[in-house]
Amino acid sequence: MIDLTKKTLCSLVEGIKKKEFTSEEITISFINNSQKGKKLNTYITANFDKALVHAKNFDKKKNFEGLLSGIPIAVKDLFCTKDVKTTAGSKMLNNFIPTYESTVTTNLWKEGAFLLGKLNCDEFAMGSSNETSFFGNVINPYGDKLIPGGSSGGSASALAANLTPTTIGTDTGGSIRQPASFTGTVGLKPTYGRCSRWGIVAFASSLDQAGPMTQNVEDCALLLQAMSSYDPKDSTSVNVKVDSYKKNLTEKIKGLKIGIPKEYRVENMPDEIDSLWKKGIEFLKDAGAIIKDISLPHTKYALPAYYIVAPAEASSNLARYDGVKYGHRSKGNNLIQMYENTRSEGFGDEVKRRILIGTYVLSSGYYDAYYTKAQKVRQLIKKDFDEAFKDIDAVLTPSTPSSAFKVGEKKNDPISMYLNDVFTVPVNLAGLPAISVPAGHDKNKLPLGLQLIGKNFDEQTILNLALAIQKRANFKKEINEWWKS
């Protein structure tokens, strides 16, 4: 029998329609695979029983109207799911069961998909290695000592190991694209405002954006279409028509102008990243694109600006976790002690670090020097892109400055951990859409991704460009499923 878990999302959707297999068969295959994949530690909460019931019901009714009819999907545990525990990877929410469903997951279920489980992630999405989760490290299918990236590490790992047909993550500074790059999968951060933030546990509100994580570019187009929508419940959601990304997907990109920003050639960048970038340029040239050197002069300020803005917002967003209303509560002799104990015990080190940074940069006397200045930098970075996009259609960069690193390698060195976001962070600050597409391997046969950055709400162009790269890179997943033994 064919292994359904090896199929792409699009072929599963087609296959169900053509009655080649049932939703139940698909669901059982992924549940079985997931159960064998425990060493990867990707699931925080399995929803297998309910998923099976859903699949059986689907097979009885066979309603194929949705884009994702009959497909089980496990999602990052940052999306609130009705009646299913939602932890954000934190002890703070270890007992939290929402009575509501996030808009993005609601959109998926409307298209006929259903919940397979909740996937591990860095605590409150703060991390680049999935080592800050209260529920333990996630392991990269490419090696038992490797991190999968973060913060959507559980999603990336589960996807790469075929434990879910597809998945969704959130990206505040690279949390979809970096793990996608580390696991040889496709990850897209949509334009800020393309997907609703309603019902997603907030990290940094002005940067957070949900996005698809998939086996290939075709799946990515399909899933992006399914999850996007304007949502009046999110004031920052933008009412722009959602395109039929999958239908419009084409590798005919002849004449598109691609910018290569010189500022992304960072110090100490491994040769293999540089050569991957060159390969990407060749792929796009081959597809008929015109390559242009561009300058994004404020790029080097992006990382420091990001690590002011994001913690500032986080310090305020996480104030609600105080033990009063829901979630973890520690005892205390008075209100202040209860707060202190709750937050000391409920949050992990990285979250605490960022709350401290954020509180510091917003405090009176420091606000202008940090927060105001960071916001100005943010405007300049946006302007850099605006200027560049007058002449070009998209920007090509590497997704990450390295391949997946080892568990523990950077855990005690936050700066070097933060540096891993150097290529992804400017995009969040500017609010632009960007995709990471697997394009090659390093000398250790670990996957490497290329990033395409597009104009606001022009996800279609970067999907098309990514498709052109995908066709030419001929990237092959080389995983031996060591975790099954």
Added chain:
Amino acid sequence: MNKKIFDYFIKGEKNKWEVIIGLEVHAQVLSKSKLFSSSSTKFGAEPNTQVSLVDSAFPGMLPVINQFCIDQSVKTGLGLKAKINMHSVFDRKNYFYADLPQGYQISQYKYPIVGEGEVILDMPYGTKNVRIERLHLEQDAGKSIHDLDPENTYVDLNRSGVALMEIVSKPDLRSPDEVSAYVKKLRSIMRYLGTCDGNMQEGSLRADVNVSVRKVGDKGFGTRCEIKNVNSIKFMQMAIEYEARRQIDLLEDNKTISQETRLFDTKKNETRSMRSKEDAHDYRYFPDPDLLPLNLHNDLVEKIKKSLPELPDQKKDRFIKDYSLTSYEANVLVSEKEISEYFEEVIKTSDKKLAKNWIMGDLFASLNEKHISISESLVTANKMAELIDSISSGVISGRTAKEVFEIMKETGEDPKKIIENKGLQQKSDPKELEAIVDKIISDNKDKVAQYKSGKDKLFSFFVGQVMKASDGKANPQLANEILKQKLK
């Protein structure tokens, strides 16, 4: 009448002091739902029954601006003759408290929705302009209840997220009376506009009172103290008096005043230090990233401008002009929208002068006695008009009318019915009265002689006799005329 002069100065041991007061009034926006959620704002509901996932700050919940509250604030701003800021920003004011579910209050800090305006007060010593610095929108917090349990605090989030307008005055007020006049005027304007019900018992209107003192003649300001959250005009006045005296005593003792936040203890009638400037919260204000900046459309402001009702100041001018009222009378009659409407309803059919006197006299007395508002009075405008008409048309005398009113205020009965049932109609038939007068003259020949010989004062004796003989129902004017004629 001599015009009074301002004389609120406090005498210390050494100096005469002036009190400087500025108010931050928190006015609850009259709106069915909260500032960022659709929960009800109705007062008096069971605890925690009007709380949405947004109000209780569940993970992933986002605020969405209630446009009606924006409209209400613009309306209020226009009513205060203030500058409407077409661009304003919602900020987060961060602090921890059990009844603040988000861990921050959404407020407006650098860019409020309304800028400078003014409120005109009518004081016994003339009009006084109080400058408004700004009006901004913010969320209310919930309520912590400490006295239900010896060990635990209970939290009621019904108020959490309710829209408040914070109206900040410049330090232009100089006495407790001016504070009272200011709060009443502000409340009156908002009630006219329908933007705040001004109900202080329900907490819809409360104020932080900033008080400082300076020697009469000094130009600079002294160090101020802020008295937090005072919820009645009386308490504001008491707090100011206490606080001014406290500061003066300190200064005259060569001590300094430390800038601090104080609480007014209504039981002990004193202010107490709550926290010093050093302990002040660092609220870490920053623009709320969940909300876009608020950009108003010019059309909206124009539309609201056109919808503005006649406001107390305009109405007062019109009353003076159209109804020949004194400034004082007009002030009283426009002080509350309902009173002005009542007055105008009554005078649609009735005599203006009588109406004014009856409303400001007997009706107000009955409202005070019963502690009710004019709209709660059983004597409706229509019934009042009927009563006044009965006087004007001579059906009853003014004195009898008072008797009728006493019944009306208790039962709400129709004045005509009361007059009919009790047989209170005046005797206005000249023939009937002539007969009475003739009888009195013939019964009191000696007094008639005295009167005719010049003892004018006896005239009232004859009037009294007529009234007595007619059970008090004789039309006094008519009786006078007949008496005068017959006693010639």
